[in-house]
Amino acid sequence: MSSVLTLNNVGIQFGGLKAVDNINLEIKKGELFGLIGPNGAGKTTCFNMITGVYKPTEGEIKLNGEVINGVSPHKLVEKGISRTFQNIRLFGYMSVLDNVRVAQNDEIKYSIFDGMFRTKKFWKEEYAGVTRAMEILKIFDLDKFKNFSANALSYGDQRKLEIARAMATNPSILLLDEPAAGMNPQETEELMNTIRLIRDKFNITILLIEHDMKLVLGICERIMVLNYGRVLAQGNPREVIEDPKVIEAYLGGHNA
Numbered sequence: 255m256s257s258v259l260t261l262n263n264v265g266i267q268f269g270g271l272k273a274v275d276n277i278n279l280e281i282k283k284g285e286l287f288g289l290i291g292p293n294g295a296g297k298t299t300c301f302n303m304i305t306g307v308y309k310p311t312e313g314e315i316k317l318n319g320e321v322i323n324g325v326s327p328h329k330l331v332e333k334g335i336s337r338t339f340q341n342i343r344l345f346g347y348m349s350v351l352d353n354v355r356v357a358q359n360d361e362i363k364y365s366i367f368d369g370m371f372r373t374k375k376f377w378k379e380e381y382a383g384v385t386r387a388m389e390i391l392k393i394f395d396l397d398k399f400k401n402f403s404a405n406a407l408s409y410g411d412q413r414k415l416e417i418a419r420a421m422a423t424n425p426s427i428l429l430l431d432e433p434a435a436g437m438n439p440q441e442t443e444e445l446m447n448t449i450r451l452i453r454d455k456f457n458i459t460i461l462l463i464e465h466d467m468k469l470v471l472g473i474c475e476r477i478m479v480l481n482y483g484r485v486l487a488q489g490n491p492r493e494v495i496e497d498p499k500v501i502e503a504y505l506g507g508h509n510a
């Protein structure tokens with residue numbers, strides 16, 4: 255299987271401080287990969303480098319074999335990288351459907367002319383866009399709320415809407431930054447099942463940041479543990495949870 259995302263000795267310094275150092279990672283197509291570690295370990299910083307928000311000061315990041323260091327976030331979305339943020343960033347007063355529709359912008363194929371004169375092509379593309387947006391919303395069981403404004407949704411549903419919106423750009427790799435943060439255990443379990451389902455249905459690659467180790471162990475095929483900006487362990491869930499370094503550093507000596 256080919257590698258979708260590769261990090262070779264990637265690191266970043268802020269001022270004199272190395273926030274992330276010497277990360278090596280290879281994610282294969284279709285993998286559900288977990289990135290875990292305590293607060294401040296450097297997980298979000300890794301996402302910010304992969305998505306072009308920060309440029310690494312060391313090493314290289316490759317997407318489908320192409321070096322993407324320094325490529326803008328917008329260009330990376332076009333190249334198939336999509337993400338959600340640790341804190342909700344929805345358009346609160348826009349409808350649920352429109353939150354997904356705005357993300358589809360780059361996918362829309364009609365011209366300004368078609369748009370102004372409402373040509374056949376315009377309606378065809380509009381219809382296709384709405385159909386696809388509704389299809390995505392349905393997967394998250396949010397289609398029934400399509401006309402609600404986003405901030406009228408429950409917290410758990412807002413988090414799901416963020417993932418739905420990230421899916422609207424038709425990504426080949428989806429990065430989720432603590433998608434279950436603030437959810438209750440039942441919502442969390444449902445979300446994890448949905449994440450697995452979208453991976454299977456759309457045949458995409460998913461990189462998942464999670465603070466709660468148990469949650470990641472349940473759905474990820476491989477895991478990397480970060481601590482103080484460095485790789486502490488990497489492997490399948492069983493290998494990682496049994497690693498004494500992980501038990502010591504991440505679980506504070508207690509087994510999860």
Ligand SMILES: Nc1ncnc2c1ncn2[C@@H]1O[C@H](COP(=O)(O)OP(=O)(O)O)[C@@H](O)[C@H]1O
Pocket residue numbers: 268273274291292293294295296297298299300
């Ligand atoms: N823009 C920045 N400037 C300075 N330090 C930063 C910046 N972004 C992240 N850091 C530092 O990098 C470290 C890792 O943070 P972060 O990646 O957010 O951790 P995590 O997501 O694992 O909780 C922290 O010490 C944080 O303060």
Ligand SMILES: [Mg+2]
Pocket residue numbers: 297298299340
């Ligand atoms: Mg974070």
